[in-house]
Amino acid sequence: MIVIIDFGSQYSELIARRIRETQVYSEVISYRTTAEQLRNLNPKGIILSGGPNSVYDNIAPKCDPEIWHLGIPILGVCYGMQLMVQQLGGKVTRAERAEYGKAALFVDDPTDLLTNVEEGSTMWMSHGDSCNELPEGFEILAHTDNTPCAAIADHEKKLYGVQFHPEVVHSICGLALIRNFVYHICVCEPTWTTATFVEESIREIRGVVGDKRVLLALSGGVDSSTLAFLLYRAIGEQLTCMFIDQGFMRKGEPERLLKLFKEQFHIPVEYVNARDRFLAQLNGIADPEEKRRRIGHEFISVFEEESKRLGPFDYLAQGTLYPDVIESADTNVDPKTGERVAVKIKSHHNVGGLPKDLRFKLVEPLRKLFKDEVRKVGRSIGLPEEIVRRHPFPGPGLAIRIIGEVTAERLNILRDADLVVRQEINRHEVYHDLWQAFAVLLPVRSVGVMGDKRTYAYPIVLRLITSEDGMTADWARVPYDLLEIISNRIVNEVKGVNRVVYDITSKPPGTIEWE
Numbered sequence: 001m002i003v004i005i006d007f008g009s010q011y012s013e014l015i016a017r018r019i020r021e022t023q024v025y026s027e028v029i030s031y032r033t034t035a036e037q038l039r040n041l042n043p044k045g046i047i048l049s050g051g052p053n054s055v056y057d058n059i060a061p062k063c064d065p066e067i068w069h070l071g072i073p074i075l076g077v078c079y080g081m082q083l084m085v086q087q088l089g090g091k092v093t094r095a096e097r098a099e100y101g102k103a104a105l106f107v108d109d110p111t112d113l114l115t116n117v118e119e120g121s122t123m124w125m126s127h128g129d130s131c132n133e134l135p136e137g138f139e140i141l142a143h144t145d146n147t148p149c150a151a152i153a154d155h156e157k158k159l160y161g162v163q164f165h166p167e168v169v170h171s172i173c174g175l176a177l178i179r180n181f182v183y184h185i186c187v188c189e190p191t192w193t194t195a196t197f198v199e200e201s202i203r204e205i206r207g208v209v210g211d212k213r214v215l216l217a218l219s220g221g222v223d224s225s226t227l228a229f230l231l232y233r234a235i236g237e238q239l240t241c242m243f244i245d246q247g248f249m250r251k252g253e254p255e256r257l258l259k260l261f262k263e264q265f266h267i268p269v270e271y272v273n274a275r276d277r278f279l280a281q282l283n284g285i286a287d288p289e290e291k292r293r294r295i296g297h298e299f300i301s302v303f304e305e306e307s308k309r310l311g312p313f314d315y316l317a318q319g320t321l322y323p324d325v326i327e328s329a330d331t332n333v334d335p336k337t338g339e340r341v342a343v344k345i346k347s348h349h350n351v352g353g354l355p356k357d358l359r360f361k362l363v364e365p366l367r368k369l370f371k372d373e374v375r376k377v378g379r380s381i382g383l384p385e386e387i388v389r390r391h392p393f394p395g396p397g398l399a400i401r402i403i404g405e406v407t408a409e410r411l412n413i414l415r416d417a418d419l420v421v422r423q424e425i426n427r428h429e430v431y432h433d434l435w436q437a438f439a440v441l442l443p444v445r446s447v448g449v450m451g452d453k454r455t456y457a458y459p460i461v462l463r464l465i466t467s468e469d470g471m472t473a474d475w476a477r478v479p480y481d482l483l484e485i486i487s488n489r490i491v492n493e494v495k496g497v498n499r500v501v502y503d504i505t506s507k508p509p510g511t512i513e514w515e
Ligand code: XMP
Pocket: 347, 348, 349, 350, 392, 393, 394, 395, 396, 436, 470, 471, 507, 510, 511, 512, 513, 514, 515
């Protein structure tokens, strides 16, 4: 394992992902971790992340100075390198010129850390401070026009530093450098693979759960489906998968999910039909936040009732992923027992807390994984591509894609229109170019003409989105012909709709969903 000591860099998580791409396991840990704790973790290498501070700030985070003497190879990145230099007796000062963006790296020592790093190759810089006096035992491995000490090493003690960010994609030979550190300097073996993860997590689940019962709320996405599969392989009938059908899923989805689990995975699923209950909750409600709140509350009520009916359960399985673990740090830990406890159901991040008396212990087999790793595991255990590469779908489902009041009639109209969108997006093979593709129903009506008859019906909004992470997004520049086909089909095939409009708003200022 390689540990990444985090000093508050936006790139710490990215470093961990890059290391894992070399098939070596990596974890991000706090800069407060002591040398003793580090020794117990027994990593083969340590990476010190960048950070927003200057090492000479009073509030600058520092690591335990004993870590330099652990005998474990260390690579400091940006702030991490400056800290290494400062704590070992060198000098860091404000650079004459701050350096942001691309810089050409000139290699002075093409061995060791910089093997296969091409002379003049582009590296990504982001720093206002520079090391201008190296500690004893260190030498310069590379420089840029602006930065004399762009890469440094104390070969004997296996301490390395780079002023640039090898983890970002703009650093052309960054991965080569990371591989040198991981394989040659730390002598790690590429053993972090999907198959070993599946094997190990099955063993771990058995160890933790013993003969106790586990409840899993299945949503049909890649996380909960992968989770169900792992748990069922590990503990069989001790697992209960519960699928709560709120009535807000896309056309045919509940049926497809149940069929997949029954016929392909042979995993039993408790189907809870709560459609009428949810719809009744939304009767007469048009305000988006109130809709979400009611859906959230109803979900908790149904969940509570059904878990009592099917239980008792000792554990709740949650699809927590590694980014959640990094973000929430220790906030979900029960201070008395040290166990992680459920404070919210992740797949419905707007649902709020579970009732206090319903505190399960948690089992979270995916908590070491990044999303792309979950997809790989899902694929390796036979989840179909339609689940593995599925677009995100919001917890409250179609209820927040019907603007204003949700009624059974409007749900049916939206489901049919949404199906046309999905069919055409698939048929034209643009599904994987898009982040999301869906229909929204507006509660207004406009005039149209069909045959010789006047129509007065709802419009459908098409929302086709490209995005990297859902935080920012743009409307997709799909061919006009595709828009035309979708529009024609919806107006002709979906009763109650006589107009289709295309949403050309990016995020920001819009959001992806309409509510
Ligand atoms: P917005 O509309 O905020 O959406 O731009 C960003 C991403 O989050 C999804 N989304 C949700 N997912 N429960 C979820 O699980 C929700 O309540 C929810 N609201 C929005 C949205 O589909 C998009 O991918």
